[in-house]
Amino acid sequence: MSDTISDTCPTTFGFRVEAEQKAVPQARRKIVALVRDWDVPLPDDALGDLELLSAELITNAVRHTDSSCAVAVRWTGVRVRVEVTDVNPARPHRRHGSLEAEGGRGLLLVESLATTWGSTPDPAGKTVWFELGPSDGTPPPWSTPGKWAITTDSGAAASGYLPAWAEDDPTEANVPMDQLPERLAGINHRNFFEGPMLPLTAPDVWEGVEEDVVFEGSIDCNPYDPDPGLRVPAVNLQVCVGRWILGLDPLGVAEIAAKLRAHADFLDAKVRPALIAAREDWAAHQPSAQQRSPTAGLGDRT
Secondary structure (H helix, E strand, C coil), X not given: CCCCCCCCCCEEEEEEECCCCCHHHHHHHHHHHHHHHCCCCCCHHHXXXXXXXXXXXXXXXXXXXXXXXXXXXXXXXXXXXXXXXXXXXXXXXXXXXXXXXXXXXXXXXXXXXXXXXXEEEECCEEEEEEEECCCCCCCCCCCECCEEEEEECCCCEEEEECCCCCCCCCCEEEECHHHXXXXXXXXXXXXXXXXXXXXXXXXXXXXXXXXXXXXXXXXXXXXXXXXXXXXXXXXXXXXXXXXXXXXXXXXXXXXXXXXXXXXXXXXXXXXXXXXXXXXXXXXXXXXXXXXXXXXXXXXXXX
């Protein structure tokens, strides 16, 4: 594929950044050079923001883990998206009007300059991402509200229902045909909710007490998961960093809410109804044909 793309063709480039001082400047320059080579229609000031924000996320990743990180750069047809994945599962949180964990001041800079930004869990740890581009809410030109679609370079396609509560759209074009099963297996419709701040201690890990979030979580739906129970919306609760209670149905959420007094009202009054509504919405819109493994016959699925 040519390095120069049209403004309606999404593409992605990934690379690894080693945990050494000279790696961050090289990485941020590489990102800007890549976007320039793609002829992405970003003004010079936005390219400056791209370099600054990329450096901030990559610096945070290597500084707080002493490990390499993975960087993915994507042109969506509307915005440039940069994702930085590191081995630390702790995601940045808003606390008392500021952003703490992993360089709070720098993340406030990300919030002020990026069109949008966020973080998601990753099997390796977590991913922090930002986007630069138009902020008028116009969807990417290949995206349809309420529907995701993945097309391959050979013309095959897969599509499905995209719930309004999902925070990410897996829509993608020109995916290599041999990578389509992997893309489908990775589809996760997700909506996060926060948990309470509690004083935690872990004698085998650190000394003293640290304030951190517990029982935050998300409503998740993985339509192509091999486990049929995960192909419908379920709640996942993180007890604390690195410890999870997975695959809760509405009754399970209610049982956890009863045990965790400080969090019970929120779980019972907010999360559980949202989960029930998500399941009802999913049942009303999701065709049974998609309730299958991603390795079952590929082709056009609507």
